[in-house]
Amino acid sequence: SASETTRHWRDKLGVQDTLAAQELVQELGGSFMRWLQPSWWRLRGELKRRYDFSQHAVAPGYRSILDNLAREHQANAQLQAEQQRLQERYSIQNIDAFVQGQQALLQQLATSPLMRQWVERLRSDPEALSGIAQEASLRQPLARLAEMVAESFVFEPSLTLAEVAEYLRDLHEELSELPDTLPLLNELHQADPACLRVLQTHALAQRPLDALIAQENLTRFYRANPQVARFDGKALSLATHKVSQAESSLLKHNAHVLSATLHQRFLEHVRQSALSVAQLDPQAKEFKKTYAKGRRELEHELGKTMRYRSIRELASGDSGRVINDLKPVWLMSPLSVSDTLPLTPDLFDVVIFDEASQIPSEEAVPALSRAQQVIVVGDEMQLPPTNFFSSAGDQQDNELIAMEDGEQIAINLDADSLLSQAARNLPATLLAWHYRSRHEALISFSNAAFYEGRLITIPDRRIEHPVPVSPPLDSSEDQAVIQGADTLLDSPISFLKIEDGVYISRGNVAEARYIASLVRELLRRETGLSLGIVAFSEAQQGEIEQALESLAASDADFATRLEREYVREDAGQFNGLFVKNLENVQGDERDVIILSICYAPGPNGKMLMNFGPINQRGGEKRLNVIFSRARKRMAIISSIEADAITNTHNDGAAALRAFLQF
Incomplete structure (x- = not known):
């Protein structure tokens, strides 16, 4: 055998080194000039170190021992290829164990009458033998099928093959529903493996599953925040009630303080307007004159029963200063500001626009021009200015006239709101707390679909x-x-x-x-x-x-x-x-x-x-x-x-x- 001819190698060369040594011997072995080649001396020393020439009565040539080693390498390669073929064809992972098992089987066949009868039956019945061969050929496809089923489905171990087939038939009948469920299945596939195992192996209804999730979250929260465990529902309700009462009281006190402050300011201005001229500097004299005249005009107007002056007239001139003391806050629509109030740049300290998404930019200009500061409040995900349901008159450049069921509909194609302008040009603060819905479910869709989950809701x-x-x-x-x-x-x-x-x-x-x-x-x-x-x-x-x-x-x-x-x-x-x-x-x-x-x-x-x-x-x-x-x-x-x-x-x-x- 190949291994018998190479038994005197102390340290065998590898496959590539053997081929290189053979080429060198082939090239220089018959040449007298080999003794002048350093490569020959290196090969000679390497072979003497690795091969025990003393085991031979007549030392073999270098070419002989290298050829024997090359044949052994070739035989090993053929053996490995055959083992690989056997493993792939018969799923044999350990050849030695297979050989031992085969020998044990042969020994059992020689001593067991039952096994001899089985072998004789196979010899006499070709169909039985072909059935075994067919079953063996199906082992690999069946193993792959088992892997695919394990990846895609979770079956109870107790299910029969018929029950599994019925389950698969039911799935096949529901294939039309697959497109709608694919997003959910994909989300489930990306879930935590532990969560996926629970859903696959435990037949839990939604309510018990929700309860388990809530319990686990609560346990983790208590573990991370042990101080919270000291509060129960009763303590929380009591604290909530106290905070609610305190907030209500604070709002009332703030209202009283604000009212008292404004009242005191008005009385102070009245007092200043009643002082003797001799006590006043030029600026105070001018204030006394203006404020006193404004009071007289306003008191005279309030005493009338007809022919009232307009609010625009009263809010301008000398009476405007007194009206500002008596009425510091005005609640009006943007167009009412233009119709009612004088065009004075510093008429207000600040103007606040609410529901600004519905205010066209041009309608906001009159109020903007009467204040030193602006606060714009609105939601870009709510309605812009619209006249969708209004009947169309003359078509404007920024309108499209559409027909629906025989009715003309005007659609504003350029509904630019004050809010959209402010969002592009002013610093913004998100008012994230959602206050309206008493149940998270009522706002959860909008929160996810329109606000990217940024709204803060109360669970x-x-x-x-x-x-x-x-x-x-x-x-x-x-x-x-x-x-x-x-x-x-x-x-x-x-x-x-x-x-x-x-x-x-x-x-x-x-x-x-x-x-x-x-x-x-x-x-x-x-x-x-x-x-x-x-x-x-x-x-x-x-x-x-x-x-x-x-x-x-x-x-x-x-x-x-x-x-x-x-x-x-x-x-x-x-x-x-x-x-x-x-x-x-x-x-x-x-x-x-x-x-x-x-x-x-x-x-x-x-x-x-x-x-x-x-x-x-x-x-x-x-x-x-x-x-x-x-x-x-x-x-x-x-x-x-x-x-x-x-x-x-x-x-x-x-x-x-x-x-x-x-």
Whole structure:
């Protein structure tokens, strides 16, 4: 054998070194000049060091021992290749162990009658032998399949193959739902491996899972903040009550201090205007003259019963200084400032614009020119100046006249607001605290979709679990209305699908009819919750108002309750029922907001992707407004589900689809 001829090597050369030595011997071995070559002397010394020539009676030549070593290297390479082939074909990882097992099997075959019978059967039945060979050939594909299944699915070990097949058939039937679930599956795949293992190996419903997550978070928080563990719910409620009382008291005291300060300033100016001229310097004399004259003019004007001077006249001239003492704060619309107040650059120390996203820049100029400082408050993710639902007169350069259902609609193409100008040119501060919604679920969609999660919300004291989606409702059935009211009151956000809704002339009569009945049911229950209804179009707003009137005309008790709700006041503030559309609801809020999506397939069964102002630039901002009007409850009345909206390339339509999915 090859190893027998190389047994006298003390330290064998490697494969490459053997080839190099063979080439050198081939080149110089027969040449007398080899003794003059340093390479030959190095090779000669290396071979004498590595090979024991003393084991031979006649020392072999260098070429002989190198050829034997090369043949051994070649035999080893062939052996390794054959072992690799055996491992790949038969999944044999350890050849030596396989040989030992084979020898043990042969020994057992020689001594076991049962094994001899089995071998004889295989010899006599070719089909049995081919079956074994076929099964062996399937080992690798089956092993790969097992790996793929383990990566993609989690099966109970007790499941039979038939049960696994049934499970896979069920998945195959639901393949159409895969595109909608892929984002969630991708998010799950990127989750913490520990979280993924829990979801895969524990059959937990949502509520127990939420409880476990909450418990673990609480444990970690207590571990990191041991001082918090000293406070329980009772201590927290007491502290909250004290802070609330202290804040209320502080506001009252601040109001009293401010009022007293202004009163004292007015009295001081009156006193100065009554001093003797001999006691005054020239500047004080001028103030005395102006203020005293202004007081006389104002007192004379207040004593009149007719022919009053305008506010602009009184606010300018000598009486303007006195009016400034008596009325230091003015609450006005931007255009009222231009109509009412004199054009004086320092008339006010500061002007504050609220809801600045709805103020066109040009309308803000009159107020800006009357103050030394400006504070602009607004939300860029809410409505810009708009006249979408206004009928068009003369077409302006910055307006587009669109036709919808035979009606001319003016769309402002360049609705640049004071807020957008201020955001580009003035330093900004984010007012991150969200104060309106009593449940995080009411604002969580807007927070994620429009504010990148930057809003700070107050966590709910208890987890609000979503109510299971109810089956489609018939707008004309009383039981459907009762079921809808129960669902609305049980969950912060509820989705009520109307099965008979049809979209005609920008309205949906079925949704309007159902909303009117739902309002009647809520008022009948006397929950004390204030109500607001928001439609997605002006036409649908009219349909809802008409449905309320029709229902009230046929139900005297509802008519009484409805009228009382329309004029309702709480703590001296109007808090009555309103019916508005997405263009004019900004700034309003109620305990319960009922949204009428309105859009649905038409009489021909086809769903148009025309969503009115939502399709226009800034449509997603209109949606953000109506999604954030509710304090405690929000019910979505819709004739469609999210998958009915397919033009997701449009920002507004995509936001509406995402909300319906939410």
